[in-house]
Amino acid sequence: MMKIATYNVNGITARLPVLLRWLEETAPDVACLQELKAPQEKFPLEAIENAGYKAIWHGQKSWNGVAILSRIGEPTERHRGVPDNDEDEQSRYIEAEINDVIVGCLYLPNGNPAPGPKFDYKLRWMDIFTRHAAALLKEEKPALLTGDYNVIPTEKDVYKPERWVEDALFRPESREAFHKILEQGWTDALRKLNPDDTIYTYWDYFRNAFGRNAGLRIDHFLLSPPLKKRLTAGGVDKQVRGWEKTSDHAPVWIELADK
DNA sequence: ATGTCCGCGCGACGCGGA
DSSP, X not given: OEEEEEEEOSOHHHHHXXXXXXXXXXXXXXXXXEOOOSOGGGOOHHHHHHTTOEEEEEOOSSSOOEEXXXXXXXOEXXXXXXXXXXXXXXXXXXXXXXXXXXXXXXXXXXXXXXXXXXXXXXXXXXXXXXXXXXXXXXXXXXXXXXXXXXXXXXXXGBSOGGGSTTSTTTSHHHHHHHHHHHHTTOEEHHHHHOSSSOOOOBOOSSTTTTTTTOOBOOEEEEEOHHHHTTEEEEEEOXXXXXXXXXXXXXXXXXXXXXX
């Protein structure tokens, strides 16, 4: 069994105590992190290693930043940045192989305000990422693409859909781009496990959103066909969102059977 | 429109980003 988690930490420096507590209490084998908000040299490698994890990361000053942690062996890096997106200066993707599973960790652009240049950047990024997802599927290997997609896939995934129709996370262009990836043959793991449940992974810091359960589902696990067959469980570590000095996202995890 | 948290540059608050 392999347990893999994704967690948008919203600043790894400020989040370090919460991150370490979560790693200790839930013990994922692999953890994909987003929004490090730290330059490459400020990644807290010693604390992560003391917690039992090897790590690779793609940092950036102030914003973005992604990392892959593993306690089942060194992550073997495959890509840093989405392939064929070399002009992208933002640290939003890192990909590794761990125990014969390809793990892609992404932080998709937010895209607000929409319309505008940030929304254009989001759609362009999704287009290039979609091509990479297709290339990955062609390898026919166990692969997953996880992280903060900044896309609300359906009306079921937001507490009040009508309030989000103009938002870059829920606009038709974003949702269509996301569904185009699924149509290639990727499986939305949490939705597959819980077809009808309300599942949220993010609650903003405003207006007591968490207390009111005014959430969004924007952190996703997409599985290639060989991994879909191995999916046994998944969930959201919602309790973490209630901790002191916490992120606005909660960690999400899945479990995969050994082949 | 509101609201809150993060990192930054500056010089202990204001700003961009989310």
